[in-house]
Amino acid sequence: MSVNPVNSVDSATLAGTHGEAGAAPLFEVERLASGYGRIPILGELSFAVRGGEHVGILGHNGMGKTTLLRTLTGHLPTTSGRVRFAGQDITHWSPTARAKAGIGYVPQGREIFPALTVRENLRVGCLLARGGEEDTIAGILELFPRLKAYLDRAGGALSGGEQQLLALARCLCAGPRIVLLDEPTEGIQPSIIDEIIDTLKDVARRRDLTILLVEQNLNFIASLSNRILILQKGTVTREIPPDVVHDPALLDEFVGIA
Structure with a gap:
């Protein structure tokens, strides 16, 4: 298998590589920074998701994955940067306003x-x-x-x-138009994980649902994602295709989290 991940996120990644060609991103994050009080967690983080895409986010514990979702949903304040949804700047919107706009959230x-x-x-x-x-x-x-x-x-x-x-x-x-999922397989018996995968695929198909998924279960994230963003030290560093996670040697070489 040939894999060519990038060392940094280029313009194609920022715009998103799936969804309707030429369409504006549904969800766009530009140079986002956030954290807890004086403790910075996210810094200069940028990516975009097109309508109908399923994008996974993968990284070590402590790299800012949950912080990212909590910032995108308005539960943590943005210290700098911008978040846009459906063409609107929602950077300083409340969680309720974001939910009303069509951003769903299933927390860890x-x-x-x-x-x-x-x-x-x-x-x-x-x-x-x-x-x-x-x-x-x-x-x-x-x-x-x-x-x-x-x-x-x-x-x-x-x-x-x-x-x-x-x-x-x-x-x-x-x-919602987009659902943000934080570790949906945590603490779940393997026998029902496949049912959750099938259910999410069916719901996404029926409702044209966009998904942003944080998950450590490699099979789960590969099964649901069109592409996977790698989060390291609070910023998106790479994008990989989902089939990379099935090869531990490649995952360790390119991502370093196998």
């Missing part, structure tokens, strides 16, 4: 409401839905049929994989 650890039933969790997700609650939930259950049998069960009583499906379903109730 899922953060469902364990004391609420599955139905009640979905109703929370409907607070930003454009349609009626009943119709929205009915449509979501067609995408997540496993949840139909658990509607009156507390979210905390579900398995880890079922909770992840619920977190995804709740996020999609708002009808």
Whole structure:
């Protein structure tokens, strides 16, 4: 296999290499910096995602992956740089304003409401839905049929994989255009990971959904991503094709995280 990763992110990477040719990026990050108080985590980070793309982000722990998603969703302030979504500068928008604009977020650890039933969790997700609650939930259950049998069960009583499906379903109730996923396979039995992959592919196809995925499970990120960005020390350093992650020698040579 021939692989030619770049040492730094070039203009083609910044613009995105998939999606409709010539179309403006749906999501664009330019020289972004962020962190926690006086501790900088992200610095001079740039990339773009076109509508319909599935882009993975891979890197060692502590390289800023979760910080990036929290900054993109407005949960952490941007200290410099710019974030644009659907042609609008959203750099200083609140998390709620970004969610209303069409940015969905499933955080690490899922953060469902364990004391609420599955139905009640979905109703929370409907607070930003454009349609009626009943119709929205009915449509979501067609995408997540496993949840139909658990509607009156507390979210905390579900398995880890079922909770992840619920977190995804709740996020999609708002009808986002892009979903940011943070480590969706964390703490999940391998038997349900393939179901999550199939579900995400089906949902993305049906809803023309764009995905930005942070994940350490190499098979999962390769199965879902059109391309993978490498995050090192708070900045995007390279882009690789998803098939590289299936070759440990190449991954170690080019990325250094095998």
